[in-house]
Amino acid sequence: MTMFTLARTAASPGAGQFLGVDWGSFVVVFLVALVATTVIVVFYSVGLRLLAVGSPADGSDERGRRDAPPLSSASVARPRPAVATVGAVLCFAVGVAAVLYGLWLIVPQFH
Template identity: 40%
Template sequence: MTLDIDWLAFLQVFLAALVASVLVVGFYSLGLRLLVRAGRVPVVAPAEFTDAITVISAKDSQRAAKAAAKSAKKSPLTAGQRQVAAIGAYISFGMCGLAVLGGLLLIVLG
């Protein structure tokens, strides 16, 4: 019994996975950066888990929301520039979703 490995196919899968991961992470990080520049800092409420290592208190959550509002007020961009940054962020998140959807289509249809 012989085991033959198609190394070219292995290399194609490796490169496709590498490019897809770079695209998804790149678009997501660009979207977050543009969202922050637009003055819309994402603040996530803490979740209560029974097996959580650390739980953020309500006071810490309020402090984070206050810091996010303060940084949004200090933005040096004009209102138009913030709007363009927000649109760019949403487009970047959309491209991230399209990259994931494209990968899923390659798996399902390939």
């Protein structure tokens, strides 16, 4: 191949494709990755929130002060319900399963 042939081949991408990229497939991959990422993050954050059930309320500046009034009964730690713990574990399991499935899709030796 001569230099002229290489330049002409590089200058003419696939028919109907800008820069030789199949943009329809690119958009599909982008949307699937966006949805999968959103689902994993939502499940992780819900799992963290479920683990926080029963813990004392945070965000109060009164705790660090010596002249602060005694803590109210609303800020006392309560034991976490078993349902919240099971829900948190399930949320984390969904996230871990999604990550492992992604790895299975990427690594060809797993197929």
